[in-house]
Amino acid sequence: MRKAISIALTPDVALGDYVIVHVGHAIGTLDAEEAAATLALFAELAASGAAAGGGVA
Amino acid sequence: MKYVDEFRDGTLARGLAARIAAEVQPGHRYQFMEFCGGHTHAISRYGIAELLPPAVRMIHGPGCPVCVLPIGRIDQAIGVALDRGAIVCTYGDTMRVPASRSLSLTQAKAQGGDIRMVYSAADALKVARAQPGREVVFFAIGFETTTPPTALVIRQAAQERLANFSVLCCHVLTPSAITYILESPEVRRYGAVPIDGFVGPAHVSIVIGSRPYEHFAAVYRKPVVIAGFEPLDVMQAVLMLVRQVNEGRAEAENQFLRAVTREGNLAAQRVVQQVFEVRECFEWRGLGEVPFSALKIRSEYAGFDAERRFGLVYAPVPDHKQCECGAILRGVKRPTDCKLFGNVCTPENPVGSCMVSSEGACAAHYAYGRFRDAREGREAA
Numbered sequence: 001m002r003k004a005i006s007i008a009l010t011p012d013v014a015l016g017d018y019v020i021v022h023v024g025h026a027i028g029t030l031d032a033e034e035a036a037a038t039l040a041l042f043a044e045l046a047a048s049g050a051a052a053g054g055g056v057a
Numbered sequence: 058m059k060y061v062d063e064f065r066d067g068t069l070a071r072g073l074a075a076r077i078a079a080e081v082q083p084g085h086r087y088q089f090m091e092f093c094g095g096h097t098h099a100i101s102r103y104g105i106a107e108l109l110p111p112a113v114r115m116i117h118g119p120g121c122p123v124c125v126l127p128i129g130r131i132d133q134a135i136g137v138a139l140d141r142g143a144i145v146c147t148y149g150d151t152m153r154v155p156a157s158r159s160l161s162l163t164q165a166k167a168q169g170g171d172i173r174m175v176y177s178a179a180d181a182l183k184v185a186r187a188q189p190g191r192e193v194v195f196f197a198i199g200f201e202t203t204t205p206p207t208a209l210v211i212r213q214a215a216q217e218r219l220a221n222f223s224v225l226c227c228h229v230l231t232p233s234a235i236t237y238i239l240e241s242p243e244v245r246r247y248g249a250v251p252i253d254g255f256v257g258p259a260h261v262s263i264v265i266g267s268r269p270y271e272h273f274a275a276v277y278r279k280p281v282v283i284a285g286f287e288p289l290d291v292m293q294a295v296l297m298l299v300r301q302v303n304e305g306r307a308e309a310e311n312q313f314l315r316a317v318t319r320e321g322n323l324a325a326q327r328v329v330q331q332v333f334e335v336r337e338c339f340e341w342r343g344l345g346e347v348p349f350s351a352l353k354i355r356s357e358y359a360g361f362d363a364e365r366r367f368g369l370v371y372a373p374v375p376d377h378k379q380c381e382c383g384a385i386l387r388g389v390k391r392p393t394d395c396k397l398f399g400n401v402c403t404p405e406n407p408v409g410s411c412m413v414s415s416e417g418a419c420a421a422h423y424a425y426g427r428f429r430d431a432r433e434g435r436e437a438a
Contacts, residue, residue: 006179009205009325018060020263020316022202023148024177025209027325028263028316030060035315039063042289045296046072052079 060315064287070108073292078110080299087113088251089298090388092235093258094121094416095286101421103288107429113295116388117418119234119343120258122199123150124386124410124417127342128374130227131156134196137225137367138162138170143192145172146181150414151198155407157374162196178203178210185214185222194363195224202260204228204352205325208332211354211361223363226354229339231261232269233350238387239277252388254298256291257283259313266321270309278307285313332358340373342410343386382409385418392422393430399423 003021007013010026019026081087091097097117100106106115119125131154138145145162152162152174166172171191175181181195197207207224214222235255257270262283270281280301284294294312301308311317332355339351354362363369376382380402381395392398392411402408404420411417415424 006177006206006209008209009322009328011324020260022260023199023206024179025206027202027205027260028322031315035060038290038293038312038315042066042069042073042293045076045293046069049072049074049076049079052075 064289070288070292074108077296077299081110081112082303087253087299087302088116089254089256090116090118090252091256092118092120095259096256096291097418098416098421099286099288099291101425105288105291118388119386121414121416123154123414125341125343126154126198126227127340128156129372133369134225135160135162135165137194138172139165141367143194144184144188145194145196146175146184147196149174151196153407154410154413178206182210182213185219189221191221193222197224198227200229200231200261201264204329208328211332211358214361215358223361223366225363226352228352230350231258232273233347236273237344237347253302254280256294257281259284259286262317264322264325267309267311267317267319274307274309280307281309283311283313283317343383377408380409382411385411392419
């Protein structure tokens with residue numbers, strides 16, 4: 001899917017960046033390192049949850 | 058899609074749910090309000106409510122832009138289109154909100170009003186350039202996420218000296234609404250819902266940053282965790298809230314680190330500051346008049362302010378008598394507590410604003426939650 005968006009609100013954006021789009025405007029850029037860290041934390045928490053056996057399903 | 062699918066993984070969600078269940082303290086109940094309609098939608102759509110242990114209850118907050126728009130403001134937009142012959146441009150969700158005289162913007166369009174749905178504020182500006190002989194009004198609604206694009210078009214219109222373009226500004230502010238939920242006299246009258254913490258909005262926080270919540274968390278002794286819109290983000294935020302409650306902390310924390318910084322988007326804040334200033338008072342549907350909770354256009358840009366241009370006067374209009382949107386927006390009642398829910402009031406034919414947008418508590422429950430109710434009913438029987 002291709003869509004033209006405005007980057008007037010994210011002047012520092014560079015080619016290859018991921019941005020978050022709201023009503024046709026990029027309102028922020030996505031930090032790839034933080035995204036990877038969050039995913040790693042999910043995996044860690046989920047593993048410790050499963051080990052704790054506190055299942056609800 | 059990258060940065061989306063990974064944050065929706067079902068196995069991880071169950072693992073996170075187990076972690077939350079392991080950390081809730083026996084005999085303790087946790088009630089958290091997700092302020093933002095995007096989270097309300099995610100919680101219903103991905104079945105997060107079912108994944109959470111019974112001790113954790115999510116309360117839907119008033120952060121759905123269409124839901125909090127009062128009838129009187131929609132009446133103004135309809136009036137400008139029908140009585141003043143202006144072209145009114147607005148976001149799609151706004152079109153179906155019920156207003157006075159059994160009208161909505163969609164129905165006013167059917168009666169001959171030149172009302173156009175736009176995807177972006179910039180599209181409204183294009184209409185004004187293409188129709189120099191007509192007045193073009195952008196009916197601007199929403200929280201801090203839609204405000205910067207509106208500021209950009211007003212600044213652009215001023216640079217181009219567009220004489221036929223103006224904005225009916227109904228932009229509202231998140232922090233003042235969150236505060237108002239906890240301290241307004243009406244909320245006390247309705248009976249307050251005990252709220253142990255807040256899931257802070259995702260996109261709004263990208264713009265304003267995490268800092269505005271720090272004062273709130275400290276003063277009201279309520280934990281706030283800013284969360285992304287994906288289901289795993291919400292689950293992790295709930296875990297962080299449970300931990301704050303267990304440890305007796307009340308801090309503003311940020312789960313959405315990949316997009317939200319403490320300072321927020323400064324370029325966006327600058328253009329908003331340049332074009333808008335705070336209104337002393339603004340009516341919210343469901344909350345009533347909330348002081349310092351909305352924006353108006355600065356006098357330097359008065360020529361682009363539809364309220365001044367058309368001499369509009371605001372007249373408040375009460376909601377449908379049996380509609381419970383007010384109590385639902387405050388978290389005091391659930392959609393199923395409303396007599397109109399699902400019979401008289403449906404997404405196809407909404408009576409109240411919470412049924413209009415997919416982010417509204419009633420529409421989200423109608424689309425996803427009522428199947429859960431039906432299943433639980435069968436199991437109980």
